[in-house]
Amino acid sequence: MASESIPVIDCSPLFSSAEWDSPMCSAAIAEIHAAFCTWGVFILTGTNAIPPALANKTRDVLTKFFSLPLPRKMALHLKDGGWAWRGYMPWGGEGTKGNIDQKEGFYGGPELASDDEHPLKGMPTFGENQFPDDELPEMRHLVLEYIEKVTQLGLTISDAISLGLGLDQREIKRRLLDPKPIQLFRSFKYYRKPGVDSCGIGEHSDFGFLTILSQNATGLQMLSPSKKWVDVPLIPDSYVVNVGDILDRLTLGVYISPLHRVLPPEPNSDRLSIPFFFDPAWNAEVKPLPLPGRGDKETPSSAARERWNRNSTFKDLQGIWGQYLGVKVQKIFPDLILPEFSAVTRPSGRHLVEIRREEP
Numbered sequence: 383m384a385s386e387s388i389p390v391i392d393c394s395p396l397f398s399s400a401e402w403d404s405p406m407c408s409a410a411i412a413e414i415h416a417a418f419c420t421w422g423v424f425i426l427t428g429t430n431a432i433p434p435a436l437a438n439k440t441r442d443v444l445t446k447f448f449s450l451p452l453p454r455k456m457a458l459h460l461k462d463g464g465w466a467w468r469g470y471m472p473w474g475g476e477g478t479k480g481n482i483d484q485k486e487g488f489y490g491g492p493e494l495a496s497d498d499e500h501p502l503k504g505m506p507t508f509g510e511n512q513f514p515d516d517e518l519p520e521m522r523h524l525v526l527e528y529i530e531k532v533t534q535l536g537l538t539i540s541d542a543i544s545l546g547l548g549l550d551q552r553e554i555k556r557r558l559l560d561p562k563p564i565q566l567f568r569s570f571k572y573y574r575k576p577g578v579d580s581c582g583i584g585e586h587s588d589f590g591f592l593t594i595l596s597q598n599a600t601g602l603q604m605l606s607p608s609k610k611w612v613d614v615p616l617i618p619d620s621y622v623v624n625v626g627d628i629l630d631r632l633t634l635g636v637y638i639s640p641l642h643r644v645l646p647p648e649p650n651s652d653r654l655s656i657p658f659f660f661d662p663a664w665n666a667e668v669k670p671l672p673l674p675g676r677g678d679k680e681t682p683s684s685a686a687r688e689r690w691n692r693n694s695t696f697k698d699l700q701g702i703w704g705q706y707l708g709v710k711v712q713k714i715f716p717d718l719i720l721p722e723f724s725a726v727t728r729p730s731g732r733h734l735v736e737i738r739r740e741e742p
C-alpha cells in the first residue's frame with residue numbers, strides 16, 4: 383500500500399475572482415470537505431490572502447524576537463499581559479499530559495487599545511499586546527497585519543466548508559463567526575534542553591474551530607486515518623489547516639479533530655511555527671450545525687464518540703463560546719472572576735503556568 387500522505391489542496395480558485403459555483407471552486411471545496419472527513423487536516427497552497435513576503439517577514443521577526451536575551455523577553459511575560467493572555471511564554475511554561483513541551487512562545491491577538499470602546503473589553507483574550515517595540519519596532523505592525531490576513535484566509539475556508547457540508551455559503555459565518563471570530567496568534571520556537579527527551583508538543587488535538595499554521599521546518603506529525611504518525615511536509619508558502627474539537631462537535635463528528643504532535647527537537651533545531659487559532663465569536667451560540675439530512679439529536683458514530691471522549695475538553699454543548707474560552711483562561715489566571723462555567727468543559731491539561739494577579 384502506498385504510504386499515506388496528508389492531502390495537499392491547491393485553493394487558488396477560492397482566492398481568485400472565480401465564481402464559487404465554477405467547476406474549479408467546486409473541486410477545491412469538495413477536496414477540503416473530503417480531507418476534513420478523513421484526516422481532519424490538509425495543506426493549503428495557492429492562497430494570496432497572506433502575501434508570501436508578509437509571512438516570511440513575520441517568521442523572520444519572530445526568529446529575532448526569540449533570539450533576544452532572556453531578560454528582554456521575560457519583561458514581556460504573559461502574566462503581565464493579564465487576562466488578554468498576550469506576551470512571552472518561557473520554555474517550560476506549557477506541557478502535555480504531565481510532560482514539559484520543549485518550546486517557548488509568543489502570544490498575541492488583535493490590538494484593543496486602552497481607550498478603545500469595545501463591548502468585550504476586559505474579557506479574557508481581549509486587550510493589548512506586549513510587543514518588544516524598543517528592540518524590534520517592526521514586529522508590532524507585521525504581527526497585526528499577519529493576524530488580519532490569516533483571519534481573511536480563515537473566513538474563506540469557513541465559506542468553503544459551509545458549502546462542503548451542504549449549507550449556504552455564509553451559514554457558518556452567520557452562526558458562529560459574526561461579528562468577528564476570536565483570533566489567537568501564537569508563535570513557538572522549539573529547542574531541546576539537555577537531558578530532556580519530551581516532545582516539542584505532546585500528542586493533542588486543538589480546542590477551537592480551525593487552526594491555520596505556518597512553519598519553517600518539519601517536525602509536526604498528524605495521526606493518519608489508519609492511525610499512523612505522518613510527517614507534515616514543508617511546502618513553500620503553504621499553511622497547515624486542521625479541524626479543532628469544537629468544529630468536530632458542531633458537525634456531529636463528520637469533521638475530525640486530528641491528534642497531532644511535534645517531535646522532540648533535534649539538538650540544533652531552529653524550528654519556528656505560527657499556529658493561528660481561528661475560533662468562534664465570543665457570543666456565538668454553541669450548538670450543532672443544521673446539516674442537511676441529519677437532525678441535531680442524531681447520534682454520532684461510535685468513532686466520533688470515542689474521539690470526543692479522548693480528545694475533547696467539552697462535556698455538553700450549551701451556552702456561548704466565550705464560556706468555554708473563559709474556563710480555559712481561568713485555569714491559567716485563577717483570580718479571574720467569571721461566571722461558573724465548569725459545567726460545560728473539562729480542565730485543560732496544557733498550561734503549566736499559573737498566573738495570579740498581584741495585589742493592588
Ligand SMILES: O=C(O)CCC(=O)C(=O)O
Pocket residue numbers: 568570583588595597602642643644655656657
Ligand atoms: O508548532 C506546531 O507545529 C504545532 C503547534 C500546535 O499543535 C499547537 O499549538 O496546538
Ligand SMILES: [Fe+2]
Pocket residue numbers: 586587588593642
Ligand atoms: Fe495543536
